[in-house]
Amino acid sequence: MEDNDNVNNEVSKTIQYRSRTIQTTARRIFSNRHVYLLSVPQNPISAWLPGFLCPWLKWFLPEWFMPSKVILKERNTQKADEFDNEIETYKRLQSLQGYCIPVMFGEAASCKTSHVHISNRPAPAILLQNVQGVPLHELPVEQLEDPSLLKELESAYTSFTENGIVHGDPELHNFLRDTNGRVFAIDLELSHLPIHVTNEHELETLKDRIQELIAGIKGDGRHRMKAR
Incomplete structure (x- = not known):
């Protein structure tokens, strides 16, 4: 994680979500929080798939059919319990996702790229709908x-x-x-x-x-x- 970047500055991110590794850019939304607007490269194959296959593949391989912009929320090590609590809340409120809370696409791992980190262990993160x-x-x-x-x-x-x-x-x-x-x-x-x-x-x-x-x-x- 890049702890010193400013709001609106783009940073490079490597995200592991299910079977997909996403290497892209992200813009920090809040200066004091690990929340980013993440650009998701689109899957070029999806445009060529027959229509009847798309719903089936989206169910089994959602990582390849994501919107072009999502919210990446990384766990704050000082608030790990709150992060875990938020994940469980999203799961409990699955029926409300997309209606009065954002859709949670799933849990991911955000790889650390800053030189200030000793550990290379990925930071837990969640991917959320970017509500306009x-x-x-x-x-x-x-x-x-x-x-x-x-x-x-x-x-x-x-x-x-x-x-x-x-x-x-x-x-x-x-x-x-x-x-x-x-x-x-x-x-x-x-x-x-x-x-x-x-x-x-x-x-x-x-x-x-x-x-x-x-x-x-x-x-x-x-x-x-x-x-x-």
Whole structure:
């Protein structure tokens, strides 16, 4: 892993996912986290395969039929338990993948290329769907005030509750709104299985944060108008 690279800088990555070794470039998304946007070279053979074979091959060889962009999330050695917890949460919420949480394509190994590492042992990683969307804290005020946003949040939390999961980290940056208006939870490291499952408190916390953000945006706008 390259610990000193900056956000948006491209780095080389070698990923082992099932039977496929992927050598490609990746862009770090967060400066303080091991999360990357990974470019996946497309399989040239897939374009020539008969249509009836593709679904069968995708089932048995998913590593050769991946999207051109995926999220690579490497395990932080200081938070190994949270990483393992996130994997198990994705497995438990398999029915929600692609609807209110990203699809987890599978577990992988990210080979270390930095000279600062003594060990060549690959770092555990997961490959996730690259949801095309905007974090809630970056939405314009018009969308923050849109009642459909709260309905989507409520729907996502209802799905979590029905599956016995508490999300565990109700921060706006942990949720995206995609281009179709759906809300995705993108960080499941702190999810857990309490005896009495309820997400009501977390949902209300998110609603409060949205209102605080709206007030802050509008207040900043009024301040700028006065300054003029």
